Amino acid sequence: MSVITHKDGVFYGGSNFPIPSHVNFGRMFVDKLLQHKNKVALINGSTGESISYTDLAKKIVNVATSLLKLGVRQGDVVAICSENRIEYLIANIATYYLGAVSTFLNIAYTKDELIHTSNISKPKFAFLSPDAQKLHFDTLKNHTTITKFIVFGDVATTEIGFDKLTLDDPNGSVFPADFYGQAQTALILYSSGTTGLPKGAKITHLNLIVTVFQSSTQPDVSKSLLTVAPWCNTMGIMTLTDALMLGKTVVFLRRFDESLYLQVIEKYKVGELLIAPPVLIILSKSPRISKYDLSSVVLIHSGGAPLDSDVITLVKSKFPNLRNVTQGYGMTETTGSITRELDSAPKQGSVGFISEGIIVKVVDVETRKALGPNERGEICVKGLVLFNGYIGKERGDDYDDDGFFKTGDIGYYDEEGFFFIVDRIKELIKYKAWQVSPAELEAVVLLHEAVKDVGVIGTPDPTAGELPTAFVVKKPGSNVSEKDIIEFVSTKVSPWKRLRGGVKFIDEIPKTGSGKILRRKLRELIPKKVASKL
Structure with missing residues (x-):
């Protein structure tokens, strides 16, 4: 863990990051994939389909070459509307590689939500899974700026088949975008919309690069990771890319199914789980859990909502070799984690220490004065992981006079620097x-x-x-x-x-x-x- 300093109620995370001069996360990602060679990178737990690190890197570059020929240029917005699948990640990283901007349209969106989010980002191109095509093609075609659609698989439609984009092109070449040290937008993510309609948050290549180095402090590449978090949200996509940068094998599912989830743990001898608290609670209280061999699980990562200490105790009773249930706290606007709990230094009920590349303070909601240990107030953040604002929205009241982003979350820290989350102000x-x-x-x-x-x-x-x-x-x-x-x-x-x-x-x-x-x-x-x- 990097050195954390604390002065006058403000915590400073480490900031010693080797940032590449091109500041292109897509290029950095592909370079890292090639280092892991023929190790298995991804496994679809539902179908058994898998891909190696080398093949994943190759397909990303091939798709980037094809996108360039289709007319995708630096700064163009490319939407992806799909459930979790290998093609999703390939399309996303290929977009970064070119210097274009990815945005994720949740396949579970209603028609109105789909129109609202696509009107924010105004994509010119879109990748669709076959399911997304059936559900949303008419809406996207008639109500958005999208001019070309690419459907995952080699489909018999008038649209472009994704499989054709992955083929080698001996006459084609693509050079990854070079931003010459400038932080450019890589991704438009939508806030979760728990209290209203989602807003489009601009995530930069620099944000993504710094977030990867937050994870490099606790790698254990021998343990595979199982995730069911949708890749269209911050926790899902950032955990996926972070794990692959480290060289882990990631097993994924498109949605949570209790029996299938347990079967996959047993079949692939999964070592780590990434799971949201409500799903973890349902799983731990399930009568089916005792029917499966879960002895391979040594670590569970939880995020998205506070996890009660009693629930953690219950979870530990269900997994025989579980060392810890670690919690993290983050949000879309900070490209993922604000704090994270390390396996080597847990404290039950906390969300850990502040992450690298971030500055945090807890302030009184009324006076805005920085608070001391065990005093509850609003958590405010700034630093290298902080997003570049919302599309079409002025800074306004989202920031305080010192440039800290106001999270709207209530929490506190103790004398050792562990943070605890209580709730959201609006909730x-x-x-x-x-x-x-x-x-x-x-x-x-x-x-x-x-x-x-x-x-x-x-x-x-x-x-x-x-x-x-x-x-x-x-x-x-x-x-x-x-x-x-x-x-x-x-x-x-x-x-x-x-x-x-x-x-x-x-x-x-x-x-x-x-x-x-x-x-x-x-x-x-x-x-x-x-x-x-x-």
């Missing part, structure tokens, strides 16, 4: 004079043996302001009642944190692709006559 429930953390209540509700999943919000109330309300997914066969859960929670929390808004039973908790609870979707389930009372 805190305001009950009378008290602030109640939804994440804290969710952790308590999940301790009930009959609960499979839960999301907590505040229900508007004319007297109290908001009442803590839980939306609960029961375990199959359970007959737990609203009263049972309310009484269970009341024995474990302070009076102002009780579920005074009641318990609503639903079939599924709405979440983003990275596993964050979409509380605005839960708020839509509150009757309008109740919401209008606020």
Whole structure:
């Protein structure tokens, strides 16, 4: 771990990075792939399809050559709309290599969300998986700036087949873009939209390069990594590229399926898991988990939401050789991690130390004064990983007077420099004079043996302001009642944190692709006559 300094309530991560003068992450990535030669780079856990590091690098350069002939130029925006698959990564890195800009359109988007995000980035070219073509082709063709579509596979359509782009061209040559030391936009990512419509965040090649060096402090290339995080979000794509830069074998799935997930761990003897907290909770409480050999798993990485200490204890009881469950904290605007917990220095419940290339302070929400150890406030960040702003949006109130980006997250650090995340400012429930953390209540509700999943919000109330309300997914066969859960929670929390808004039973908790609870979707389930009372 690099040296972390702390002065006047501000933490400074290390910043000694060997930045290449061309500042092209795509070129740097391909160069690194070639060092790992014929080792297996990627395995599709669903199909068994795999690709070596050498072949992955070769296909990236071939696709970059083909894209250049199709008219893709430096600065052009290229969209990718697909589930996780090997072609996804090839298309993404080939775009970087040319100096064009990637953007990811989530295949799970609704028509309106697809139009909204593509209107932000205005792509000229698009890669589609066959599934994305069936779902979204008409919308993208009729409502966006896209002029050429490339479909993964050798498809019998009027569109361009991806397989043709990967062929060797003896007469073709492509030179990776050289930015001559300048930080250029590489990727447009969309904020998760937990509290509103997504915004387009501009991620630079420099951001990506620095983020890779954050991960190089704890490599263990002998252990394969299993990920189900969608590559269209920050956690998914950054973990994937970081692992490949280190030379790991990455096993991936397009979505979480409990039985398949467990089968893949057993089949490929997976050593490390990357998994969002809600999915990890579901997995750990599953009756199927005892039927599989999970002895190969030694490390679990969790991110996207706070993970309660009791849940970590439960997880450790399910994996016989598990050393640690490490947590990280980050966001799209910081190209991934702000803090990360090292396997060599864990502290249960924390999200670790600040990452390299970043500066962090915790400030009082009202006075904006930097706070000391164990004082809760808003986390603010700046540094080499900080994004280059939102498309079409002025800096405004997103930054403070010292240039720190205001994350909107509430947290604190202890005397040793470990950070802890409490909740988001906008998600805190305001009950009378008290602030109640939804994440804290969710952790308590999940301790009930009959609960499979839960999301907590505040229900508007004319007297109290908001009442803590839980939306609960029961375990199959359970007959737990609203009263049972309310009484269970009341024995474990302070009076102002009780579920005074009641318990609503639903079939599924709405979440983003990275596993964050979409509380605005839960708020839509509150009757309008109740919401209008606020």
